[in-house]
Amino acid sequence: MALPELWFVIVAVLWTGFFFLEGFDFGVGMLARTLGSDEGERAQMLTAIGPVWDADEVWLVTGGIAIFAAFPAWYAALFPAAYLPLLLVIVAIVVRAVAIEYRSKRPGSAWRERWDTAVAVASLLLAFLFGVFWAGIVHGIPIDASGQFVGRSLLSFINPYSVLGGLTLLTFSLAHGATFLALKTAGPVQRKNEMWATRFDFVAGALMTAFAAWTYWSYSRGDAIALAVGILAVLGMLVALVANLRTRPLLAFWAHGVAIAAFVASMFVALYPNVLPSTLDPTASLTVEGAAASPYSLGVITVVAAVGLPMVIAYQAWSFWVFRKRITVEDARRSHYG
Numbered sequence: 433m434a435l436p437e438l439w440f441v442i443v444a445v446l447w448t449g450f451f452f453l454e455g456f457d458f459g460v461g462m463l464a465r466t467l468g469s470d471e472g473e474r475a476q477m478l479t480a481i482g483p484v485w486d487a488d489e490v491w492l493v494t495g496g497i498a499i500f501a502a503f504p505a506w507y508a509a510l511f512p513a514a515y516l517p518l519l520l521v522i523v524a525i526v527v528r529a530v531a532i533e534y535r536s537k538r539p540g541s542a543w544r545e546r547w548d549t550a551v552a553v554a555s556l557l558l559a560f561l562f563g564v565f566w567a568g569i570v571h572g573i574p575i576d577a578s579g580q581f582v583g584r585s586l587l588s589f590i591n592p593y594s595v596l597g598g599l600t601l602l603t604f605s606l607a608h609g610a611t612f613l614a615l616k617t618a619g620p621v622q623r624k625n626e627m628w629a630t631r632f633d634f635v636a637g638a639l640m641t642a643f644a645a646w647t648y649w650s651y652s653r654g655d656a657i658a659l660a661v662g663i664l665a666v667l668g669m670l671v672a673l674v675a676n677l678r679t680r681p682l683l684a685f686w687a688h689g690v691a692i693a694a695f696v697a698s699m700f701v702a703l704y705p706n707v708l709p710s711t712l713d714p715t716a717s718l719t720v721e722g723a724a725a726s727p728y729s730l731g732v733i734t735v736v737a738a739v740g741l742p743m744v745i746a747y748q749a750w751s752f753w754v755f756r757k758r759i760t761v762e763d764a765r766r767s768h769y770g
Contacts, residue, residue, distance in 0.1 A: 459609015536627030567597025
């Protein structure tokens, strides 16, 4: 495998890690406001992600940097084109971070409810916009022969396929978040999320099936790899549904990991050999080889990634192990978020 292809795979892996880890953060952010019946339960849910939610954002930063470093032409065409949606993403990230930290700075239910609403809205926007963003890339945007974007930011990413991608990632995040809370909390919150995880899995599984079929028939080359990853995404959601029905949230949690990995893989398989298709002229599409950095640059960042990526994975695995115990309402009251 040549270095440009290797980095195409690495970018896919980084974004898979982001969707898997931030997926349940987005889900918890939405569910805390809607399923939490009182301040104690909402604090319990947010405390469950308290030690990890900001560290999970490392995958977003790394995924963006990987595109910038390994595929500068892709970055140069894509990020100006996505200026408005990415601006919305940045605003939502800032609002979510501030809301999570500020909700406990003052007593009073009205104060906390407003910040909890901000967390929920920001989490919903992030899950939906990231799905729209990546599905919009697969669909393609208007770029000319010089690699310049010539459309309208935001609107160029909006089409039925990208909206389905956004809804798929949104409902997946709800299912993933409910499963995580069923795994990480105790008491009434645990039981409520066990019930809702099954319902969300059913909806997310249906949307994942529709998205996988649309990707395969309309955007892939119809080969065995494209078919396999599409089927794997659907099977992952099916296993998660059955596991949640049987109250086995740990199995469902990892099945979600398989599903989201296949979800990302299906889009990257559909993209290859392009990184950014042009809706104006297929010959103007940016390819993996054409958008890649120089061999020397790719060689240097490959060494950096070989050293740094295992360290990031090891640190996150360690942090999940350290904070593995279930969170009770009493724990939440004593925590930073109580």
